[in-house]
Amino acid sequence: MVAIYLLIGVVTLLYVYLKWTFSYWDRKGFPSTAKSIPFGAMESVAKGKRSFGLAIYDIYKSTKEPVIGLYLTLRPALLIRDAQISRDIVTKDFASFHDRGVYVDEENDPMSAGxxxxxGAGWKNLRTKLTPSFTSGKLKAMFETSDVIGDKLVATIKNGIPQGGNKEVDIKKLMSTYAIDIIGTTIFGLNVDSFADPNNEFVAISKKLNRKNFTDILRTAALFLYPGMEKFFVRIGWKQEAIELMRELSHRTIDLREKNNIARKDLLQLLLQLRNQGKISTDDNVWSAESTKNGVKSMSKDVIAGQLFLFYAAGFETTAATASFTLYELTQNPEVMEKAKEDVRRALENHDGKLTYDAISDMKYLEACILETTRKYPALPFLNRVCTQDYPVPDSKLVIKKGTPVLISLLGMHLDSENFPDPMSYLPERYLEESKDFNQAAYMPFGEGPRMCIGARMGKVNVKIAVAKILSNFNVEMRKEKKELEFDINGASLMPKYGVPIRLSLKK
Ligand code: HEM
Incomplete structure (x- = not known):
């Protein structure tokens, strides 16, 4: 009998708790989405029907409210739909939204301090120190590496095409290999050749990163939604394989460089400069990392490993997806394809037939194509921040309370006809026209403001190299009928569900 009373008591308490939790936005006076208990806005994710980014996009489409409350399971959060408020949050009102509110534990888990x-101040300090790593001068120095890897991409495809014939390839898979090698080489300075050795350490790490079994999904959800839970998992020693592999690889590479005084032109070298000299040189010709501080290290190997892991994870899928989506759109838009090919041909001709950094910078139409790809397919389909001081919503009586997670659906804003006329059409001309006939506040494929993507320029250059190499070496067959790609339901980034098929033949 006691057990029954106890059970009734527990059920009643749980009911009251859930009702209270799921009435948060009503109590705060915000409009909100349907309260489906216990997953809230994450119901379609929990059922395995949508990825996080697509679920947030669905909510964006379901309402016209400028700001709407939702529940990320038990956690109330806000989706900002209004383009100007979204932009203000990441730019001019940054002081109220300077953090992402995801898991980080600098003291006990230095690799999490990416x-x-x-x-706060820890982020600002590191961002200031890392910014000189991504100047155009530094990118120029790394350009040759990307160019060589681009040639391997071309050679691999050529080998697969029968003489006088053509072949359908999954360009997403090939671009992933290309991007893994670029990131592995320009970040770690290792001779990564995943085209020749598809089982190397970097491919193994990327496979583990992309694997999506129950525990991977749990850890990703904890990382973003319940940082306290992730802290607990780490404290009890529940390791994540991809992170451990990266830790081991990073330590090994750092030791090799430091013991043998090796200086290379890559991001690791610049992080070693920071470790041994306290700052990264603003002189693009200085790459030495010899200690100037009597052996004092201002950054531990684990913190360096954390940055390397982040650059790798943030850089490889985004680059591969953007290059693949661009080529796919070209196969569906004959006029755009012709203009892009002509742009590449003309730029090469003006630079003695060589694909140099300056030749790539000269490809203005191709640049516009990449901009349009990142609109229609923002590789990271949402931005997230946490409110760091109470924030009055402009033109309303509502106040966003400190501690509230805030989401911005890039996919939603980029595909909204109120922001971009004819949003499903691929129109690179949008960015070339003087008038720029779209809502510029709504266009943020790399984020905006002080926390925008630090690798945006590097990402764009590597995408342009890959697309330019494909266009100048192959005939890319046009699709007979237009078809939108379906998106994968796993992971945080926007990925094609079934790869990206394109048909190539050799240029005569
Ligand atoms: C086409 C390629 C890429 C796309 C579309 C992309 C997109 C993004 C987006 C949307 C953000 C969030 C910005 C915000 O919250 O305001 C971001 C952040 C970031 N990205 Fe990228 N990214 C790309 C390539 C890269 C590369 C190549 C690297 C590094 C090598 C990189 C490193 C980072 C880092 C470190 C951050 C966090 C910055 C901070 O919080 O200070 N990304 N990226």
């Missing part, structure tokens, strides 16, 4: 996760 630039993406860090908060």
């Amino acid at each position: 630039l993406f996760q860090l908060e």
Whole structure:
């Protein structure tokens, strides 16, 4: 009998708790989405029907409210739909939204202290120190590496095409290999050749990163939604394989460089400069990392490993997806394809037939194509912040309370006809026209403001190299009928569900 009373008591308490939790936005006076208990806005994710980014996009489409409350399971959060408020949050009102509110534990888990996760003054300090790593001068120095890997991409495809014939390839898979090698080489300075050795350490790490079994999904959800839970998992010693592999690889590479005084032109070298000299040189010709501080290290190997892991994770899928989506759109839009090919041909001709950094910078139409790809397919389909001081919503009586997670659906804003006329059409001309006939506040494929993507320029250059190499070496067959790609339901980034098929033949 006691057990029954106890059970009734527990059920009643749970009911009251859930009702209270799921009435948060009503109590705060915000409009909100349907309260489906216990997953809230995450119901379609929990059922395995949508990825996080697509679920947030669905909510964006379901309402016209400028700001709407939702529940990320038990956690109330806000989706900002209004383009100007979204932009203000990440730019001019940054002081009220400077953190992402995801898991980070600098003291006990230094590898978690990546630039993406860090908060407040710690983030600002590191961002200032890392910014010189991504100047155009530094990118120029790394350009040759990307160019060589681009040639391997071309050679691999050529080998697969029968003489005088053509072949359908999954360009997403090939671009992933290309991006893994670029990131592995320009970040770690290792001779990564995944085209020749598809079982190397970097491919193994990327497979583990992309694997989506129950525990991976749980850990990703904890990382973003319940940082306290992730802290607990780490404290009890529940390791994540991809992170451990990266830790081991990073330590090994750092030791090799430091013991043998090796200086290379890559991001690791610049992080070693920071470790041994306290700052990254603003002189693009200085790459030495010899200690100037009597052996004092201002950054531990684990913190360096954390940055390397982040650059790798943030850089490889985004680059591969953007290059693949661009080529796919070209196969569906004959006029755009012709203009892009002509742009590449003309730029090469003006630079003695060589694909140099300057030749790539000269490809203005191709640049516009990449901009349009990142609109229609923002590789990271949402931005997230946490409110760091109470924030009055402009033109309303509502106040966003400190501690509230805030989401911005890039996919939603980029595909909204109120922001972009004819949003499903692929129109690179949008960015070339003087008038720029779209709502510029709504266009943020790399984020905006102080926390925008630090690797945006590097990402775009590597995408342009890959697309330019494909267009100048192959005939890309046009699709007979237009077809929108379906998106994968796993992971945080926007990925094609079934790869990206395109048909190529050799140029005569
Ligand atoms: C086409 C390629 C890429 C796309 C579309 C992309 C997109 C993004 C987006 C949307 C954000 C969030 C910005 C915000 O919250 O305001 C971000 C952040 C970031 N990205 Fe990228 N990214 C790309 C390539 C790269 C590359 C190549 C690297 C590094 C090598 C990189 C490193 C980072 C880092 C470290 C952050 C966090 C910055 C901070 O919090 O200070 N990304 N990226």
